Amino acid sequence: MRLLAKKELLFAMVGVLTLGSCKKIFDLPTEKDYLSNNVNYTNKIFEPIIGRNNVMGQFNADNSTSPMSFEITNARFGDGRPVTDIFKKVPTYVWIAPYTGLETSLAEIEAKRKLEEHALFEVRSSGQFILWASSTNELITPRPTDSTNFSQDTRYFDMKIKNTGGERLIKDLQIRPWRERPYEPSNDMNLYTGLPAPDPKFPFDKTLRDYIRPYLSNVVGVNTNVNLVSNDDKKDVVVYIRPFTGGNGHSLRIVALDKDSKPINPALFNETRWEKMIHGFNVQKTATYVQYDVAYPIPLVEIPTSYATGGSRAKAELSYSRLGFGGIRVTAYAGIDFAIYKTGDWEIVFHFRNDNPKFINE
Structure with missing residues (x-):
């Protein structure tokens, strides 16, 4: 068996030497990569x-x-x-x-x-x-x-x-590049001009416009005592994503406005997890807004994190709880999944246009 193995090794070495000699004798071309005609x-x-x-x-x-x-x-x-x-x-x-x-x-x-x-x-x-x-x-x-x-x-x-x-x-x-859309959702913006987009229900009425619409759950109006909604037919609550003045160049501010466009104290949203919501620092809480120092874009990278579970969007969500009928505690939510691509000072504004949220217990 040992003699047979030595013979096989000898034949293999001869084959390699012969192949190399043939390449030299016959000037065979070196092997090239393959590049398909169908790339x-x-x-x-x-x-x-x-x-x-x-x-x-x-x-x-x-x-x-x-x-x-x-x-x-x-x-x-x-x-x-x-x-x-x-x-x-x-x-x-x-x-x-x-x-x-x-x-x-x-x-x-x-x-x-x-x-x-x-x-x-x-x-x-x-x-x-x-x-x-x-x-x-x-x-x-x-x-x-x-x-x-x-x-x-x-x-x-x-x-x-x-x-x-x-x-x-x-x-x-x-x-064919589209013009800048500094934030998402951007349905409130005309994709071609950058101007406000028309109302989808009345596209030819220039007095009406489209809005970013938040998701809502258990948000009851003070006067109507019914759940507020935000859709193509009725826009009780809308969202603005817009620049503001007076920041430090890398700020993000969360604001809520009532039906008279006056600020709602963020403290009333007593279930909001302000420190866990945005990947920001130096959180400032005032009677009119909550503000973060942030790095842009938001999210910074499209990967899942605790601040961007889907990867491509962050979340701004206001929540509060109160006692409903029968003494049952009800938690309400109003929020959007968003992205901001342009560095600056931006605010996300939740505007309760038709009725204010009901914070008091039943």
Whole structure:
């Protein structure tokens, strides 16, 4: 058996030497990577929202050999003008350590990210594209406000894909950016103009508008003594997400207004978990609002945390309890799942438009 094993090893070594000799004698080419003729993208039209990190593009390698290189070429408008705006390089936040939602200060969060120079629109090593959150309406012209989609307003580009096996060119990809929507939900905003959106029930009545509508549970009106609602037909409670003045540049404020647009003392929402609700710091509680120091965007990263259970949205929820009929304690809620993408001083306002919430016991 030992002699047989030695013979097999000898034959294997001879085979390797013979193969190497044949390559030298016959000048056989070195082995190359495979690059399929069918490499492509599942979708060739990309519609990112300016002002957010948008990762786009499902690349189909069709079993081609990695690594591959990707290069954006021949970027032009439909009328032949060169496209340059989306390739401007600006300071852009990138993460250098994982965000977990367990950070205990703004300084700890900021230590996990840094500013780097990046083109506003780039292709990644995976073949996916990214439009960075550093983009703005001023840096990149969004699609026309009249909702037209003419070729001269559309940005086209080609993708050059290479490995040692060759080169392929995918032509006529398109990017059609939407204007900035600094927050979500954004149904109160016209997607083309950025102006207030019309009422969905009466779209041609310019005196009416749409609103962000919160979810409600057991919120009873003082005067009507019935549950308040917020839908297309009746908007007892609406929400505004808007900038405010007088903050420190990275503030988030939670406000409730009554039917006369006067502040409701946040202390009346006695079941609200203020410290656990927002990943913010230096919480200030006053008779008119609760305010946090925060890092933007909110959520910072689209991963599940105790502050963003679904990953892509945070939660602002006012809650309170009172004794109802029969001495049964009832807990009421009014809230929204939200995101804010633009750094600044923002407030989330719950406006009880038609009746005030009933806080007293029955």
